Amino acid sequence: MKTLHIHGGTGDSTLRVGESFSHLDQYVPVDRTVIITDPAVRALYGDRFPDCPIIEIGIGERNKTLKTVEFIYERLIKMAADRSTWIVGIGGGIVCDVAGFVASTYLRGVQFGFAPSTLLAQVDAGVGGKNGVNFAGYKNMVGTFNQPAFVICDMEMLKTLSRADLLCGFAEIVKHGAIADPALFRYVEDRRQDALALEPAVVERMVYDAVVVKANIVNQDEREGGVRRKLNFGHTFGHAVEKVTGVPHGEAVSIGMAVAGLLSVRRGYLGQTDLQRLTDLLEALELPTRLDVDPQQALDALKRDKKRSGDHIKFVLLKAVGEAVVEDIRISELEEVLHERSRD
CATH class of the missing domain: 3.40.50.1970 (Rossmann fold)
Structure with a gap:
């Protein structure tokens, strides 16, 4: 223990x-x-x-x-x-x-x-x-x-968990590595098959390292006034997906992380290689990275998010695997990304 x-x-x-x-x-x-x-x-x-x-x-x-x-x-x-x-x-x-x-x-x-x-x-x-x-x-x-x-x-x-429930948990572990712990991210990349097989030592280390990330952030900012907002990586858009589609929380967050990664590249923060690492890992964990819903429906749900202020919303972006930043983005900017992605 x-x-x-x-x-x-x-x-x-x-x-x-x-x-x-x-x-x-x-x-x-x-x-x-x-x-x-x-x-x-x-x-x-x-x-x-x-x-x-x-x-x-x-x-x-x-x-x-x-x-x-x-x-x-x-x-x-x-x-x-x-x-x-x-x-x-x-x-x-x-x-x-x-x-x-x-x-x-x-x-x-x-x-x-x-x-x-x-x-x-x-x-x-x-x-x-x-x-x-x-x-x-x-x-x-x-x-x-x-x-x-x-x-x-x-x-x-x-x-005793179903595979779907396990995958939802792994989405959050990937999130913790992506925002603050590149070593955890690499460990999940290297040991993902052992994790999916519930190898005890591997899963316990992933849980512990993920909890360390969250504990460190909460110790700095308990009431989400600053750095704690980074824990919303993948969640802002993910919550909208969850509401519109009814997919499990972890799957929605996975889609949200992929979209946030695209926004990060668009703003010149994240390299294409790191975006590929993120999407490859999520897909290797059998998690979705693409939106199977009308983008406008998700955007309408997003506009009711409590983090929205006018036509802007707080959004977590990546500068690298293991480094996140919180910025106000225009909802229209997100809309452009979603429509571009839906045409791919």
Whole structure:
């Protein structure tokens, strides 16, 4: 097990990569803890949960809403949960996002932790203290910045994932390497087949190195006022793709990274060789790099992004593999790139 720390304004978070979530009872007061999970995770791992009350929420993005939050509040009130209560989210990104938001707002905040069950949640949603839910069709429109007391990344939980779920996680790992860690990017290039085969040492190193990138960035900028925006590489356009097409988050981010790479080349920041490396790696990981949707539909969705300001939007570009920059770009500039790409 390897340990990392995030020091946030809302408290410190300890990230334990390689720990078993069966040891959860070492990190929480079991008699004062409530677990939030979903039925699929409970069916797989419920026999290993500590003896705590359990609240189940539905599976899928449609359950990441204030209605679900209200349901959990009602259950917590019936349990007489007070400010000494701990909340632990055991599950994927939706469980972690919802559990973190509930814990941050119930009685103005109670202690919480995560045991992310997917690769995507281990390197993304479970780390960094951004907790939120969707509202009125807008992704993560309502949320908080609040650090979990701990995050347990159990590699054994990854063995039950579908291949599609694994690939979504690898998209985020590629993203972390692309924005801040060229050595991680090269490692994924060199060991991608071992990663896809879930070679334990290889996957654990990738998860750890990706979490190091995110922890370092969050330690500098917890509330996304500057450098943390780099973690949105591939996400700004990716969220629009996700909304229009309904493809999994990691696939949408992969398309978003490819588009951001094209914009980076267009602006003279990124060399064609590095763009090819990026797209080659994503495709080698069986991730999409092209948009299979009307570009105008995606642009319309993008215009409702909370990062938009007038006809500009904050966008993460690459200067090289391992070096990112955040700039305001005109939405019309993105539109030109998309239409050029659709004609290729």
